[in-house]
Amino acid sequence: MQKNIGSVNGLYPMPVTIVGTQVDGRVNWINIAHVGIVAGDMMLSMGKRHHSNIGIRKNKTLSINLLDASMMIEADYVGLVSGNSTDKSEVFDYYKGQLEGAPLIKNAPLVMECEVIDVYETDLHEHFIVRSLNTYVEEDCLDTDGNIDFLKVNPLLFEMSKRRYLSLGDEVGMCWHEGKKMMQETSLR
Numbered sequence: 001m002q003k004n005i006g007s008v009n010g011l012y013p014m015p016v017t018i019v020g021t022q023v024d025g026r027v028n029w030i031n032i033a034h035v036g037i038v039a040g041d042m043m044l045s046m047g048k049r050h051h052s053n054i055g056i057r058k059n060k061t062l063s064i065n066l067l068d069a070s071m072m073i074e075a076d077y078v079g080l081v082s083g084n085s086t087d088k089s090e091v092f093d094y095y096k097g098q099l100e101g102a103p104l105i106k107n108a109p110l111v112m113e114c115e116v117i118d119v120y121e122t123d124l125h126e127h128f129i130v131r132s133l134n135t136y137v138e139e140d141c142l143d144t145d146g147n148i149d150f151l152k153v154n155p156l157l158f159e160m161s162k163r164r165y166l167s168l169g170d171e172v173g174m175c176w177h178e179g180k181k182m183m184q185e186t187s188l189r
């Protein structure tokens with residue numbers, strides 16, 4: 001039996017992203033887990049009052065960094081304290097790619113330097129629609145065809161209701177393939 005638990009957002013887990021920005025010349029990191037994919041580009045739902053937003057509005061650039069559980073403590077820390085009052089620039093070792101204002105985390109399995117292509121504003125949030133111009137992946141997280149193997153990236157995941165971090169499970173099937181078994185069955189009917 002299913003039970004109605006009310007108006008609860010059940011769309012979890014989400015990948016934890018660490019968004020890198022530059023605000024007034026200083027690198028800043030923020031933990032953003034309310035993310036999405038919009039027509040192939042990415043969306044970050046960010047409270048307007050965050051320090052990071054100042055840099056994003058000005059530069060129109062940012063980085064999105066996926067971390068695995070080995071960097072969970074640092075990931076959580078940058079989601080607990082604000083660049084308004086704390087210098088978080090040294091929390092991660094980083095390097096500069098091709099874009100200004102989009103610092104990239106060294107040793108992270110997957111990092112993207114992104115440009116902001118649109119902003120959807122609501123009362124308390126800015127939803128930045130961003131496009132990756134360059135995506136850098138640790139070589140051991142690529143398969144033999146050069147594609148990203150997310151089981152190897154093993155990104156940290158976020159779940160709201162229990163306020164906890166999760167990691168990936170196993171592959172259970174192939175997309176656009178498993179359903180074909182049912183197509184064969186229905187075509188016989």
Ligand SMILES: Cc1cc2nc3c(=O)[nH]c(=O)nc-3n(C[C@H](O)[C@H](O)[C@H](O)COP(=O)(O)O)c2cc1C
Nearest residue numbers: 031032033034046047050051052079080081082083
């Ligand atoms: C696990 C986790 C997920 C978070 N997800 C979001 C989010 O999706 N959107 C948001 O606006 N803030 C989110 N936050 C809160 C910000 O990371 C936090 O307020 C941060 O300190 C703001 O940093 P800044 O002021 O230096 O930009 C999250 C925090 C944690 C710990």
